[in-house]
Each structure stands twice: as structure tokens, then as C-alpha cells.
Amino acid sequence: MTDGMFGAKGTGDTSGYGGLVRKASAAGSSERPYGSYFDDVADDLERAYPGFSEAIERVVVDRGELTLHVKREKLVEVALILRDTLKFEMCMGVNGVHYPEQTGRELHAVYPLLSMTKNQRIRLEVSVADGDAHIPSVVEVWAGNNWHERETFDMFGIIFDGHPGLTRILMPDDWDGHPQRKDYALGGIAVEYKGATTPPPSERRSYK
Amino acid sequence: MTTFDPYAPSRDTTEGKVFSVTGGDWDALVQDIGATKEERVVVNMGPQHPSTHGVLRLVLELEGETITEARAGIGYLHTGIEKNMEYRNWTQGTTFVTRMDYLGPLHNETAYCLAIEKLLGITDDVPERASVIRVMMMELNRISSHMVALGTGALELGAISPMFFAFRERETVLEIFEMITGLRMNMAYIRPGGVQQDLPVGALTKIRDGVKVMRKNFKENATLLIGNSIWMKRTQGIGYLDLAGCTTLGITGPVLRSTGMPWDLRKIQPYCGYENYSFDVVTADTCDVYGRFLIRMNELEQSLRIIEQCVDKLEKLEGAPVMVADKKIAWPAQLAMGGDGLGNSLDHIRQIMGTSMESLIHHFKLVTEGFHVPAGQVYVAIESPRGELGASVVSDGGTRPYRVHFREPSFNNLQATAAMSEGGMVADIIGAVASIDPVMGGVDR
Numbered sequence: 015m016t017d018g019m020f021g022a023k024g025t026g027d028t029s030g031y032g033g034l035v036r037k038a039s040a041a042g043s044s045e046r047p048y049g050s051y052f053d054d055v056a057d058d059l060e061r062a063y064p065g066f067s068e069a070i071e072r073v074v075v076d077r078g079e080l081t082l083h084v085k086r087e088k089l090v091e092v093a094l095i096l097r098d099t100l101k102f103e104m105c106m107g108v109n110g111v112h113y114p115e116q117t118g119r120e121l122h123a124v125y126p127l128l129s130m131t132k133n134q135r136i137r138l139e140v141s142v143a144d145g146d147a148h149i150p151s152v153v154e155v156w157a158g159n160n161w162h163e164r165e166t167f168d169m170f171g172i173i174f175d176g177h178p179g180l181t182r183i184l185m186p187d188d189w190d191g192h193p194q195r196k197d198y199a200l201g202g203i204a205v206e207y208k209g210a211t212t213p214p215p216s217e218r219r220s221y222k
Numbered sequence: 223m224t225t226f227d228p229y230a231p232s233r234d235t236t237e238g239k240v241f242s243v244t245g246g247d248w249d250a251l252v253q254d255i256g257a258t259k260e261e262r263v264v265v266n267m268g269p270q271h272p273s274t275h276g277v278l279r280l281v282l283e284l285e286g287e288t289i290t291e292a293r294a295g296i297g298y299l300h301t302g303i304e305k306n307m308e309y310r311n312w313t314q315g316t317t318f319v320t321r322m323d324y325l326g327p328l329h330n331e332t333a334y335c336l337a338i339e340k341l342l343g344i345t346d347d348v349p350e351r352a353s354v355i356r357v358m359m360m361e362l363n364r365i366s367s368h369m370v371a372l373g374t375g376a377l378e379l380g381a382i383s384p385m386f387f388a389f390r391e392r393e394t395v396l397e398i399f400e401m402i403t404g405l406r407m408n409m410a411y412i413r414p415g416g417v418q419q420d421l422p423v424g425a426l427t428k429i430r431d432g433v434k435v436m437r438k439n440f441k442e443n444a445t446l447l448i449g450n451s452i453w454m455k456r457t458q459g460i461g462y463l464d465l466a467g468c469t470t471l472g473i474t475g476p477v478l479r480s481t482g483m484p485w486d487l488r489k490i491q492p493y494c495g496y497e498n499y500s501f502d503v504v505t506a507d508t509c510d511v512y513g514r515f516l517i518r519m520n521e522l523e524q525s526l527r528i529i530e531q532c533v534d535k536l537e538k539l540e541g542a543p544v545m546v547a548d549k550k551i552a553w554p555a556q557l558a559m560g561g562d563g564l565g566n567s568l569d570h571i572r573q574i575m576g577t578s579m580e581s582l583i584h585h586f587k588l589v590t591e592g593f594h595v596p597a598g599q600v601y602v603a604i605e606s607p608r609g610e611l612g613a614s615v616v617s618d619g620g621t622r623p624y625r626v627h628f629r630e631p632s633f634n635n636l637q638a639t640a641a642m643s644e645g646g647m648v649a650d651i652i653g654a655v656a657s658i659d660p661v662m663g664g665v666d667r
Contacts, residue, residue, distance in 0.1 A: 032609070066490060076598050077340055103469045106603070107634060109614050109627035126601045126612060126629070131482075132572030137601060161637050162629075169304075183295040184666055193305055194625075200302075200309050 037090045044075040051134055055100065062099040063120040081137045086149050089140055093125075093155045096138075101131040105152065107162035110170035120144040121172055125152070125159075129143065142172070151177040169194035223378055257524025260273055261285060265648070269298045275374065275655055276662035280639070287648050292640045296633075297667040307626045311592025312338055313553060313554035315623060317410040319472065323664030325370050328363040329606040330664075332356055334626070337602040337615040338414040338491060341595050344546055350535075351418035351542040353494045354648060358429070358532035359402070359411065359496075361525040365436065366395040367607035369527075375515070375656035376447060379456045387443045394432045404564070414593075416545035419557045426533050433526050433533075440522050447515070457512035461642040461654030464509050473635050476521075477658060479505045480513035487605035494604075499528050500621045511657040518659075551593050554585040592621040608632050608659055628667060632660040 032120040040047040042090050047053050052075055059082075067090035074081040084092050091156040096102040106126040114120055119141035121195055126137050140149050151174040163174040171192040182189060191198050233240055243251060255263065265282045268274040279295035305320055307315045319334045323521040339345045379654025380589040396406040403409035403418070404423050411418050421589040449451045463473070478485050486503040488496040504520040506513030517628040554574075558567035574582040597619040603612040609631030616625040635658045642658075 077600055078602060081599075104472050106472060106601075106610065106612055107629050109625075109629070110623045111599075111616055124599070124614060125613065128610075129486060135603075156472065157470045158634060158637060161633065165633075170370070182297075184300040186297075192300065200305060217397070 035126070043072045043114055048073070048075045052077065054132065055080060058100050059095065063095045066085050079137060081139050083139045086140045086142055088143065090150050090152060090155065095128060097155055100129065102127040102129045102136065104128040104130060105156035105159055108166050109157055110166045110172055110194065112170060112194065114196050121147050121164060121170055123149055123172055131186050147172045148175050150175050153177055168192065171195065236545070237242045240358060240364045251551055269295070275378070275660055278655070278660065280651065282590045282648060282651065284648055287405065289643050289646055289648055289651060292643045294636055294639045296636065296665050299662045301667065303317045303667045304626050307623050311621050312414055312595055313318050314621060315626065316413055320350070320408045320410050321663065322667050323606065323630065323632060325661050326363055326606050326608070327408055328359045328412060329604060329611055330612065332360060332494065333611050333613040334606065335412050335414045335604055337600050337613040338595060340600045340602055341598055341615060341617050342551065344415065344548065344551065344641065346547050347548065348416055349543045349546065351539040352533045352544045354539065355417050355421065355544060356412055356534050357496065357499070358529055358536070361528045362395050362398060364525045365522055366392045368522055371607070372518055378652050379446065381453060382475065386447045386448065387439070391436055391439055391443070394436055398429055398432055398580050401428060411554055415551050420544045421536070422432060426536060428445050429533055430528065434527055437526055444519055448647045454476065454512065456653055457510065457515055458508070458606055459510050460646065461511040461657050462509050463638055463642050467638070467641055471528055471638050473609065473638055476514045476517045477635060479503070479511040479517050479607065482507040482510050487603055487610060491603070495513055499531050501528050514657040517532065554588055559580040594619060594621055606631055607659070609635060630664040632664040636660045
């Protein structure tokens with residue numbers, strides 16, 4: 015890929031204090047009671063969807079937010095139940111997160127849901143392996159996810175199977191790579207315009 | 223037709239004959255197109271077109287003057303803000319987010335800072351004065367944003383005077399912004415834990431005066447369009463999208479409220495203490511461009527009401543802190559006016575250089591490295607002038623964001639272009655897009 019701007023390698027920390035990360039693992043599975051309306055959501059979903067224990071890998075309650083980790087094969091089924099029975103009629107899009115160190119589940123897709131009827135918010139999370147980055151599309155369930163899935167494909171390379179037209183949306187159609195992935199460095203890309211090429215800033219001057 | 227038209231040169235492609243139109247003689251163009259004997263014409267509008275509300279590209283398939291298919295092309299203003307933020311510390315991120323939706327910079331900053339505060343678990347520690355200032359600045363921002371929406375929306379439909387008046391009112395707000403933050407746009411004024419600096423002397427008086435002037439002028443502006451028969455004909459029944467359409471497309475903001483749904487996060491899921499202000503959620507039930515126009519007009523008055531309540535509160539909170547007390551998070555220096563202009567407070571410099579080694583260390587660590595944010599992810603949504611602005615923020619425990627994603631209302635709402643305009647006249651797509659009020663900086667980020 016590219017080398018990174020201004021010689022920034024590895025973490026790309028420009029403060030000069032690279033690697034100062036407190037290794038605190040993100041919240042693990044939560045135990046009942048979840049608190050707030052989260053128990054009701056989980057109960058309702060279990061009642062309405064017999065395959066709950068099989069489809070939901072983990073339930074995480076962190077900082078007052080409920081996250082359901084869903085197996086990708088069951089995503090559309092769960093989404094339909096959530097929309098029709100639990101009244102989560104709005105999906106606020108999808109966004110990717112790339113965790114290169116989580117082998118086998120590097121790419122996560124996160125769907126924030128909103129129920130206007132019940133004034134509740136929950137989140138769905140689906141994780142897939144880098145080599146098999148396929149997730150079923152939920153455009154059939156929430157049509158508004160069309161552009162969001164295109165953006166996530168554009169930025170992370172997650173392929174949403176069944177999407178009506180999965181093309182790049184923000185980057186040019188012939189772009190190489192998926193810029194928001196952690197292995198894609200910042201900058202370092204030459205600009206081409208009308209046949210002339212301007213080298214990237216990192217090669218124009220030496221900051222090293 | 224074989225004569226060469228310098229304004230509309232044509233070339234043959236596999237798709238059929240392609241004409242590039244840059245102005246000039248329409249009769250010649252119409253004749254040329256007539257010669258192709260095609261019923262169906264595909265028109266490419268933009269991305270550099272004066273009425274597409276920014277660098278938006280619309281691909282329209284027409285039969286006569288009726289749109290059979292409309293597609294929006296975006297990405298012309300993509301700046302990689304979300305990626306860049308991963309390489310700067312948490313506080314520096316405000317400088318990026320403020321540039322996304324450039325008509326609502328303070329909303330972007332607030333959403334981002336509320337998300338960081340939620341990750342840090344300090345939501346309740348943000349001082350009241352800071353929250354009131356945030357609310358006041360956001361409502362002022364809502365006015366300036368709606369002024370652009372109304373002014374350019376009218377301009378795009380051919381009404382020029384409302385634009386002049388709208389930009390005059392916007393100027394009042396921008397002058398207040400300049401006085402308080404030093405900048406008219408892209409202020410990076412709202413910071414994790416509070417705001418960058420306290421209000422300067424005389425700011426509240428200026429805001430009170432500004433509110434009086436605006437309230438008078440808004441009535442004047444309204445009379446230019448409400449009841450104007452051309453305006454009514456261009457907007458009523460145009461760009462129809464009902465509640466079911468809004469729900470399935472995830473549409474929020476004035477477009478959703480124009481279906482009669484009183485959904486406003488300020489009321490329903492309050493943040494920054496919005497529950498302590500009295501204001502009304504404005505709705506319309508016409509589902510059309512006119513309804514959205516009326517909503518924006520009437521929201522101006524509601525914003526003025528909130529601003530007045532903020533000024534009253536701020537007078538009582540004079541001298542209270544505007545940044546969290548935790549020295550591990552709070553930006554160390556407040557700005558102060560010195561002999562050579564605005565700069566770091568001399569008291570602060572005296573303290574870190576002369577008396578307190580610990581303060582110096584804190585200052586150095588916070589400014590070079592930033593603060594750590596515990597690992598986790600949050601989603602925080604606020605009501606921006608265009609709808610639900612959501613900040614999805616992920617931290618890995620470091621001093622820089624691991625991933626930041628903004629659920630931009632403009633990005634989402636622009637998907638409604640096809641639903642609003644297909645089957646309608648080509649002239650009406652301009653009104654429909656203007657009523658969504660997309661800001662391309664926010665759409666493309």
C-alpha cells in the first residue's frame with residue numbers, strides 16, 4: 015500500500031508519543047439484568063424470535079447503550095423482527111470498524127437502530143473475517159441503508175450481498191484499496207490531473 | 223444538423239449522442255436533439271451547477287419535461303475527515319468535524335464532544351454554563367443555517383430578494399460568532415469537557431440586540447414569500463414524501479416534521495439540558511416543499527425563544543466555569559487579551575513557568591499528547607438543522623480516536639431525491655433538493 019504521510023509509520027501518531035495506548039479490552043458480554051429498557055428489548059426479541067440464542071452471539075451493555083452481536087447469516091431475519099415486531103422502524107445507517115488484531119473477525123459493521131414508537135435506541139453489530147467480508151444487505155428491510163452500505167463498502171471493502179447496486183460512493187470508481195482500513199496509510203497518494211502527476215507531500219519534502 | 227454549435231458541441235458515443243451544454247443558443251440545441259429522434263433524454267446536472275445546492279450531481283432521465291428516473295451522484299467534496307481524525311488527538315478532532323457540515327459547525331462539534339464525554343463518563347460533569355453556551359451557540363447556528371436554506375432555496379427557484387434579506391440576517395449571527403469565537407465559520411469552539419473560552423465582555427448585550435433585530439426582520443422576510451403566488455405554485459404539492467417514505471428512508475429533520483410527525487431530538491431525547499427550555503416543535507402536514515419551508519421559517523422564532531432563555535441563564539451564571547474541573551482533561555489555558563492581542567493567559571503562563579511544575583507537566587502532556595479515553599464505542603445523536611446528526615465514536619483507550627463515523631443527515635436525506643422527484647417536472651427537482659437542504663461538505667465528509 016502506501017507509506018504514510020510525513021514518514022509516519024506504525025500507529026501514525028504525529029505527537030511523537032506513539033504507542034501510548036492503555037490496553038483496556040472493550041466491554042465483554044454483559045449479564046442480566048441489563049438495566050434500563052434493555053431487558054425488555056431482549057425479552058421481546060427472545061419471545062418474537064425463536065432462534066435468539068443461536069443468532070445473537072453476545073449482548074453487550076456499555077455506557078448506557080445496548081449492542082446485539084448478530085451472526086451474519088441471521089442478520090436479515092433479526093432485522094425484520096426488530097423492525098416489524100419490536101418497532102425499530104428506523105435504521106440510522108451502518109458504519110464499519112476495522113480491528114486488524116481480532117483474527118477471524120477483523121471487520122465489524124455497526125447498525126444503530128431507532129424506534130420512534132417506543133423512543134428507544136439499540137445497536138446491531140456483525141463481525142466478519144477479512145478474507146470473507148460478506149454481509150447480507152438490509153436494504154430490503156430499511157431502504158435508507160442503501161447509501162450507507164455503499165459507503166461502508168467503499169471505505170472498508172465489506173461486500174453487502176443483495177445490495178441493489180453496490181458501487182463506490184465517495185471515492186472515484188477506479189480507486190485502489192479501501193481508505194478507512196487500518197492497513198491503509200494516511201496520505202502518500204500521488205495526484206493525477208490531466209496527464210500530469212503531482213507526488214504526495216511525503217515525497218515532495220523530507221520531514222524524516 | 224451538421225453546423226457546429228460552440229455552446230453545445232456534440233459527440234457520438236456507444237450510449238448515443240452526447241451534448242455538452244454550457245449556455246448559449248437553446249433553439250439550436252433543441253433542434254439538434256430533435257434530430258436524434260430519441261424519446262428519452264438523459265440529462266446530467268452538475269456537479270458544477272448553480273442550482274444543485276453545492277457540488278451535487280444529478281443524473282435525470284427525462285421524457286419531455288417529466289423525470290422518469292433521478293439519481294444523485296456525490297463524493298465530489300470528500301475530504302477524508304474521518305480518516306484524518308484517527309491521526310490527531312481527541313481535542314484536535316473538533317477542528318476537523320467543524321468543517322464537515324460547514325453551515326452547522328457548532329452542531330458537528332457538539333455531537334462529537336458529547337460522544338467523547340460519554341466515552342469518558344463525564345457527561346454530568348460538564349459545567350452548566352458550558353452547556354448553556356453550547357445550546358445558545360447551536361440555536362444561533364440553527365438560525366444562520368436556516369437562513370442559508372431559505373435564501374438559497376428561494377434563489378434556486380428564481381426569487382432573488384429573499385436571498386439578500388436572508389444573508390443579511392445570517393450576517394447578524396456570524397458577527398456574534400466572530401465576537402465570541404473569533405471566527406465566522408469552522409470555529410472549533412466547543413471542546414471535549416466544555417467550550418474553548420468564556421464569552422467576551424458585551425457578548426450578551428450584542429446577542430440581545432441581535433435577537434430584537436432578527437425578530438423584526440424575520441417577519442419582513444416571511445412576507446416576501448408567504449402568500450406570494452409564484453412561490454406557492456412552485457412549492458405546494460412539490461417534492462411529496464410522506465411519513466412511511468421518511469421512515470423507510472431514515473429521513474429526519476424538517477423533512478420528517480413536514481409529514482406531521484413531531485420528532486425533534488431536542489424534545490424527545492434531550493441533551494445539553496434542552497429539557498430546561500420552553501420551545502415548541504414545529505410541524506406541518508403537507509409533506510411538500512412548502513411545508514418544509516414553513517417549518518424552517520417558524521423554527522427561527524423557536525430558536526430566538528431558546529436564545530433569550532439562554533441569555534437569561536448566562537446572566538445568572540456569570541463567572542461560572544466553562545470547562546470540566548478535571549485537570550487531566552480540561553484544556554489547560556484560557557485565552558486572554560494581552561498587550562499584543564488575544565493569546566494565552568499571562569496568569570496561566572506565570573503559573574506554569576514560575577510556580578507550579580505540576581501545571582507545566584499537565585499543560586505539556588495535554589497539548590502534545592492529549593488525554594486518554596477509555597475503550598468502548600458510543601453513538602450520540604443530536605438534532606442538527608437538517609435532522610439527526612449521529613456521532614459513532616470508537617476508542618481503543620488511546621489518545622486518539624480509533625474510529626469516528628458521522629451519520630450525516632444530509633447524506634442520508636439526499637437519498638430521498640428520487641422518491642421526491644420521479645414522475646414530476648424537471649423544474650421541480652430543484653425545489654425538492656433545496657427542501658432537503660443538503661450540505662455537500664457534510665454529505666461527502
